[in-house]
Amino acid sequence: MKILVPVKRVVDFNVRIRVNPDGSGVDLSNVKMSMNPFDEISMEEALKLKEAGKAAEVIAVSIGPAKAEETLRSALAMGADRAILVETDDSVEPLAVAKILKGVVDAEGPGLVIVGKQAIDDDSNQTGQMLAALMGRAQATFASKVELEGGKAAVTREVDGGLQTIEIELPAVVTVDLRLNEPRYASLPSIMKAKKKPLEKKTPADYGVSTAARLKVLRTEEPSTRKVGIKVKSVAELIDKLRAEPGVL
Ligand code: AMP
Numbered sequence: 001m002k003i004l005v006p007v008k009r010v011v012d013f014n015v016r017i018r019v020n021p022d023g024s025g026v027d028l029s030n031v032k033m034s035m036n037p038f039d040e041i042s043m044e045e046a047l048k049l050k051e052a053g054k055a056a057e058v059i060a061v062s063i064g065p066a067k068a069e070e071t072l073r074s075a076l077a078m079g080a081d082r083a084i085l086v087e088t089d090d091s092v093e094p095l096a097v098a099k100i101l102k103g104v105v106d107a108e109g110p111g112l113v114i115v116g117k118q119a120i121d122d123d124s125n126q127t128g129q130m131l132a133a134l135m136g137r138a139q140a141t142f143a144s145k146v147e148l149e150g151g152k153a154a155v156t157r158e159v160d161g162g163l164q165t166i167e168i169e170l171p172a173v174v175t176v177d178l179r180l181n182e183p184r185y186a187s188l189p190s191i192m193k194a195k196k197k198p199l200e201k202k203t204p205a206d207y208g209v210s211t212a213a214r215l216k217v218l219r220t221e222e223p224s225t226r227k228v229g230i231k232v233k234s235v236a237e238l239i240d241k242l243r244a245e246p247g248v249l
Contacts, residue, residue: 001111001170003046003055005080006101007039009064009071010121023219026121035071038116040078040183041176045146046114047079048181054148057081059108063100065089069199076194077186083199090211094122096204098130103207105135110171112153117142117175128175138168142177 011017011026012034018027035043046058060075062068063086072083086100105113115128132139140146140155144163147154148170155174156165186194204211232238242248 001055002057002059002108003049004059004061004101004104004108004110004113005039005042005046005075006097006113006115006127007043007060007062007071007075008036008116008119008121009033009062009068010036010119013037013120019220019222023221025217025220033067033071035074036116036119036121038118038120038176038178039075041178041180042114042116043075043078043080044181044183045143045176046112047184049112049146049148050079055112059084059110061086061101061104063088063092063097063204072199073191073194074186076197076199077191078184079190080197082197084202085199086202086204086207088204088211090204091213092204092211093213093215094124094126095130095214096209096211097127098134099209100204100207101127101131102134103209105131105171112148112170113173114146115173115175117177128173132173135171135173137172139173139175140166140168141175143174144177144179146174146180 010033012032015031020027043060046055049055050058058080059082060072060080061084062072066087069085072085076083084104113131118125128141129139140153140157142157143155144158145156151170152167153170153172153174154165154167156163158177232241
């Protein structure tokens with residue numbers, strides 16, 4: 001069985017985001033880019049399943065600019081067997097990503113697609129759900145445990161009341177949550193080896209998908225800065241301030 005793992009190139013989670021002065025979006029010039037953290041978790045899970053003998057091949061796919069090849073090389077260094085880059089300079093919205101992924105699924109026939117629950121740049125949390133709908137297959141979102149047995153997956157999900165375990169038939173889409181696993185670091189030899197692993201290049205047109213924007217970003221703003229706090233000397237002073245100062249409570 002093949003496992004397909006979509007990996008998105010996003011601004012590194014350690015970078016302090018700067019908004020363009022005209023509010024048109026986020027400043028991406030000279031900013032460190034990395035694999036979306038949830039996609040590292042998906043990749044780790046796929047590799048664990050392969051190591052447990054539940055999958056034969058792990059394929060990483062990224063939709064993005066030529067530089068997304070670096071993200072795919074990181075996935076290959078973690079242990080993916082091969083990679084597909086669907087190259088475009090457009091900023092691709094979740095529906096178009098899901099349609100392209102559907103094209104990759106049709107071509108590759110994976111038994112499982114493991115997707116991040118959200119990309120940390122657009123925070124859409126839409127792609128996995130849309131892909132499952134386009135495939136007409138089951139989905140299990142926000143997985144914190146995945147077990148494969150006999151053409152089915154038992155997926156544990158964190159829900160309000162605790163943990164819910166559901167069973168879905170494969171092929172299916174699973175989206176992963178933070179607590180699923182701890183992604184591995186790629187060793188130097190595997191980084192070197194990854195340079196020679198196969199990486200196929202495609203375009204959205206190869207899958208008959210248009211990347212034209214459906215959404216228009218009206219404005220992007222920095223979060224409001226927190227006001228400086230004050231220190232009080234006693235509990236009495238604290239209570240006094242809470243009672244007296246308008247708007248505190
Ligand atoms: P989103 O729906 O944008 O929050 O993204 C959810 C997940 O979809 C991500 O964690 C990735 O696994 C996948 N994804 C979204 N955009 C891309 C992309 N451009 N290339 C590869 N995977 C993507």
